[in-house]
Amino acid sequence: MSEYILEMKNISKEFTGVKALTDVSFKVEKGEIHCLIGENGAGKSTLMKVLSGVYPHGTYIGDIVFEGGVQQFGRISDSVKAGIAIIYQELALFPDLTVYENIYAGNEVKRGGVIDWNQTIVQAKQMLEKVGLDVNPEVLIKDLGVGKQQLVEIAKALSKNVKLLILDEPTAALNENDSENLLELLRELKKQGITCIMISHKLKEVISIADRATVIRDGRTICTLDGSKGEITENSIIKNMVGREIDDIYPKRPNKKFGDKILELNNWSAYDAQLGRHVVKNVDFHVKQGEIVGIAGLMGSGRTELALSIFGNPKSYKLQGDLFVDGMPAKFHHTSDAIKAGIAYVTEDRKGDGLFLAQDIKSNVVAANLKGISKNGVINDNEEVKIANEYKTSMHVKAPSVEQIVGKLSGGNQQKVSIGKWLFVGPKLLILDEPTRGIDVGAKFEIYTIMNQLISEGMSIIMISSELGEVLGMSDRVYVMAEGAMKGELPIEEATQENIMQLATQ
Incomplete structure (x- = not known):
């Protein structure tokens, strides 16, 4: 024994x-x-x-x-x-x-x-x-x-x-x-x-x-x-x-239809003065309406820096190049400018940057769009609870109520709240940075299903991920970055783990 x-x-x-x-x-x-x-x-x-x-x-x-x-x-x-x-x-x-x-x-x-x-x-x-x-x-x-x-x-x-x-x-x-x-x-x-x-x-x-x-x-x-x-x-x-078989962890999207370009970057660069170097170098990139675009690469390849440079440049990089939204030239001086243009960014660090862990679900859900529940500068508490409950239900957040403190939720449920917070601003382009990091396979499946639902409703998604299976399973096209530069663009039919890694290590 x-x-x-x-x-x-x-x-x-x-x-x-x-x-x-x-x-x-x-x-x-x-x-x-x-x-x-x-x-x-x-x-x-x-x-x-x-x-x-x-x-x-x-x-x-x-x-x-x-x-x-x-x-x-x-x-x-x-x-x-x-x-x-x-x-x-x-x-x-x-x-x-x-x-x-x-x-x-x-x-x-x-x-x-x-x-x-x-x-x-x-x-x-x-x-x-x-x-x-x-x-x-x-x-x-x-x-x-x-x-x-x-x-x-x-x-x-x-x-x-x-x-x-x-x-x-x-x-x-x-x-x-x-x-x-x-x-x-x-x-x-x-x-x-x-x-x-x-x-x-x-x-x-x-x-x-x-x-x-x-x-x-x-x-x-x-x-x-x-x-x-x-x-x-x-x-x-x-x-x-x-409690069930998941034959395919990546749910399929039938009847894929892509529209015009939602976002386009031409010769886009970002210089980090603190590091004394370019973190994004001469990138050409675009996303179409109704498309999930994956960005793959090793740690330090510049993927998050690219996302931040698009989302109002909160790190104050020195930017060069052209950015277009819906075919029109755009310049974002603050994250609020990006939000107004219909762009939202779900950070890879939900605990450090994405959520107010000491506050409840309802406070987090409405945090990026307080104007959406306010009148004459006063928050409508009933509307706050109503909106939070709607997202708690639609995002399948497992919690007793929207009064639950977010820091006490599991990682997967925290991530759903983080995504819900940005959906409340009504974006047309959602940037997801490592959307399933640190969460279990069941919660991953739920988030993938939510992504597909958002796409079916006309949204576009940029997904940054270090998991090659996730990139291959969810993307319509794949970009590969290394050392701040875009090393390649692959239609999903041609993308494999091998050729992605080959590009990522160039």
Whole structure:
């Protein structure tokens, strides 16, 4: 019989009348990598917060059995003392402190009641070696990239003699190389006897690394899949996550009809004075009415910079070239000018730039078009609620009401609110920058369906995406950027992952 380091038995958790978890049970074997998967809002993070003491004993029903004993964690420090560490998607590091200060924050190395900084640095170096991070422990956290910061978080957990390491979407903000390095580290930690639970939406990662995977749907345990038996496949994961087969994750659009050019750029360039270089170089580009145009490219290729230069130039680039809207020359001095011209931009960073996380759904939905619910400068509260409810319904936002704080929504539902906010301004061209980053396959399907609906109603869409499958599955034409320049334009019939990557690496 396998030895279980963790058993969560019949866990139920309720928030103000809403059941987040209902009789959830799952077991984790000692020394395995166990993936926890499910759609946004399925209850994965809530379950881990129960385990880690964020939601203390007494606020939930059920038992946590860790290393054979029933635990009653009253606070996070209790779970840490037991050997459980959790690393969230939003890293909990102090940017203005050094690496070694972060690793031992709250767990200081002391001698005679006084912090021994020399020994702290020595031990920090040892922890960094364990995670394969070759940096000076005296460097500031803010001077490290996200991938290296993630490794510092893991080193911090290891410094506390962690037995069970929980990672919540650890690769969501990482590029492919950093993601693969992190997964390789988890495999190495497994060899050292450390058990890992990883929450991830990236099915390829789950398939490549999971010994077993537990699926949660609507706050309930659906099944546990065993990798050694070949049960962890993309089809089986999707079927259990969403409760149905998704034969084609990219819904088809019949009867495609394209009209005249909505937007056109000729010899368009953007110079960033802070960087001292061009971020967009001599781009020729156009979008037709009723068309989804994909823009592919590697990180740093200039895709977002191109979008920002079109959308009223909020970064104050020095612009050159010609911009046409509906065939007429246009110049946008502010984002409000772009909005008036019928252009909207859904940012790739919904938490940082796209939403007011501390405010409710209704406040976010109307934020970009307050005039639409105001008269003589006074907001009509009833109209605000009405509009917000209309978008909550049409965008399939899962929330008790439009009074729900946006920061408490799942990633997929936050993205739907972000899109709804810009739809309320009534655009004819919607720019979607990484529209499905960090959301699960079920929420992706819903957003793709919404995109198709918008196109059927006459809108046009520019979609920037790092997922080549998404670009190929949703676009009518594909542009490829590299180093700020447009390297090629491909009709979707000729576009493949291979020729896109060939252009992107020129």
